[in-house]
Amino acid sequence: MKVFVSADIEGTAGIAHWDEANRSHADYREFRALMTAEVVAVCEGARAAGAEEVVVKDAHDSGRNLIVDLLPDYVRIIRGWSGHPDGMMFGLAGGFAAALYVGYHSKAGTETNPLAHTTTTRISRLLLNGEVASEFTMNARCAAGYGVPSAFLAGDAGICADARAMVPGIATVETLEGAGRAANSLSPARARALIREGVAKALSGDLTELMPQAAESYEAVVEFCNPSDAYRASWYPGARAHGPRAVAISATDFFDIQRALRFMLA
Template sequence: MKRLAIALLTLPFLCASAFAQSGGNLKVFISVDMEGITGVVNWEDVSRAGKDYDRFRRIMTEEVNAAIEGAVAAGATEIVVRDSHGSARNVLPDLLDPSARLIRDWSGGPKVMMEGIDESFDAAVFIGYHAKAGTPDALLEHTSSGDVTDFSINGISMPEAGYNALIAGYYDVPVVFAAGDKALCEQVEGLLGDVETVAVKEGIGAAALTLHPEMSHERIRAGVERALSNLDRFEPFKLDTPYTLVLKLKTEESVYRGSFFPGAERTGDWELTYSSDDFLEVMYAFGAMRR
């Protein structure tokens, strides 16, 4: 009985060791936003001018570290973190787990929150994500910018997690884990199906019922490890081509300006449509049309 207990306790370590010894490489991409971080309830919490911004930068970094720890426990040999909120200079580099490398600031390319991902990665993880614009009982819900009221591809309305999953799918990389508020988790599960999620808080109007940060860390760490230890469960998120983007904006000025992008068509009062067989072209168009 004692030998059995010892064997069970050492099994996770042996599995990770066996993976490394077999010469396998597990490369993980982590995209981190801020509105879905534990405790964040107000725009001031995620804005540089906010009095609690530095506190939530630290909590954001700690949640990323929890994901990194889970990835390492699952045998990850290379981890890249993409800071993808606001200035893209929020994660604290000196407090980031040294097992990972960090991408900061914006490149100007179409991958935006997924900058750095390519076909060499085995899995993608989302931390601190939020629900799409107009979602009830969601914290700081929006889609890309305050001017966007809806983003849909081939008739499917989706949050940032949706189109970022399509960018990952462009490179045949599955999204295996997402953490954010409860509404975000429900939207990700509805789009991607069998994906690990952790809800770190739940919206109550403009307020939130939130976990303690340490509890969020534990659940994120365990969820990421579980997901990466069972990669066969997941498939890249893809849709049939052509990709048809229907973008709804908040003002006449925005729609009028966006309508001049080559290939864009005004298809409603405050609605633009754009189609392409290349999803990165769609994302480039989206970035130009929403400005």
């Protein structure tokens, strides 16, 4: 069995401030280590369930956050950004048994994590087919495009609730819950134990139903914080204005939405 892990940092247990996710700040060193430890817990859980190989995409900011020497020897690590539309899921392909998500956070426009955002802080909201979307929304659909189920997610309470609504049966671990600029979090040690146990249990179960419901077509609406960003994005082929500071794009193939966002949000 081979599994794929998409790793972010803003849903890591204990995190509460942007400084802790910023590699130029002194606080980052501690949370880089905590992010790595949660990824290792995912890998250990997958191994316990019989995974022979775990492919990890370092999916936060620079794509160069994980302390690679701490990863188990059965792990392959994808660092940096290729420019491929799969983004946080780059490296995924058919043949993986499951996609797993760790360190994930609430979507832009919500208050369940002080670091809530979607892809970039330059947008206030991203909508897909009329529903406010998260990074998990987009990434689980990316995985489904390869026929890969989304089996497990660890992150804040808001993104866990969204994941369960989108993919009924997905296993989750709620690492923290936001309140304004504060976070009420599990201890990192407790979070890692629950992640390790949760991944092992999830991968030992039936994975066949863990797919988001497909749609016949897709419309993504990007609401920018700055009107000049919306104007620039509106020049992407097929994009159209969608009210103040917003641009819409439609497609029947979800990959075309991914590709459009890759350039519109660059």
